[in-house]
Amino acid sequence: MPLNARAEVLLEVCIASVEDAIAACRGGADRLELNLGIELGGLTPSIGLLEEVKRAVDLPVVAMVRPKPGGFVYSPAELRLMMRDAEMLLAAGADGIVSGALQEDGTLDREFWLSLRQLSIGRPLVFHRALDTVTDPKSLLQPLIDLGTTRVLTSGGCDTVWEGRDQIALWQQLFGNQLEILPGAGVTPDNAVPLIRAIGCNQLHGSFSRLQRSNSSGWLREQSFRQTCPQLVSAARAALNS
Structure with missing residues (x-):
């Protein structure tokens, strides 16, 4: 497939701060996914973080709605919180919502997802890698299409997108004209082009981050954290444009 223009392959960068947003924008990102707790x-x-990111960069920003780590089956109270968070994020300028909820048997929580689709009408609704945690990820794709989902973020049910590339390629062939397939998990500048060629998709998702260490002033213990690296984003962008 042609890879000679930014419009051909969209690069989404997962960020967690204003600094990340600026770095991703500087590196050539096309879209941002805003989270806390990427780890x-x-x-x-x-x-407040969404508003500051929107103020800092002129890129579409989709916002994660996930109230806790450790699974994607939620209580009624948690589902109400997610709807409230989504409503507030959209009102604050989010260009779309990224979320996901499952039933105990691994099927889609259709009631929640329909409510979220109705809330975010006119803006993208993205189902995240909860898809990759179920025994048969493909079984979720048609229900997501039926409920008007814009795209799914997936590693093909594997730990990394490279491992799941053949599965994602199959989904791209079967569902790509009804649903955007966004491969993510372990995307690097080195594998970005091979992934696009193997899968046949037109967008990729990655954090493109490096481990950083906070400056110690002598009385504060040094801490490490991950931060978006503009050079890595730029390298991925250049590879996709080459």
């Missing part, structure tokens, strides 16, 4: 799989960001 926990991504959690709902604050309204």
Whole structure:
């Protein structure tokens, strides 16, 4: 497939701070996914963080709605919280919502997802990697299409997108004209082009981050954290444009 223009392959970068957003924008990202706690799989960001990110960069920003780590089956109270968070994030300028909820048997929580679709009408609704935690990820795709889902973020049911590339390629062939397939998990500048060629999709998702260490002032213990690296984003962008 042609890879000679930014419009051909969209690059989404997963971020957790204003600094990440600026770095991703500088590196050539096309879209941002805003989370807190990326090391926990991504959690709902604050309204203030969303507003500051939107103020800092001129890119579409989709916001995660996930109230806790450790699974995707939620209590009624948690589902109400997710709807409230989504409503507030959309009101604050989120360009779309990224979320997901499952039933105990691994099927889609259709009632919640329909309510979220109705709430976010006119803006993208993305089902995240909860898809990759069920025994038969493909079984969720048609229900998601039926409920008007914009796209799914997936590693093909595997730990990394490279391992799941053949499965994602099959889904792209079967469902790609009804649902956007967004491969993610372990995307790097080195494998970005091979992934696009193997899968046949037109977008990729990655964090493109490096481990950083906080500056110690002598009385504060040094801490490590991950931060978006503009050079890695730029390298992925250049590879996809080449």
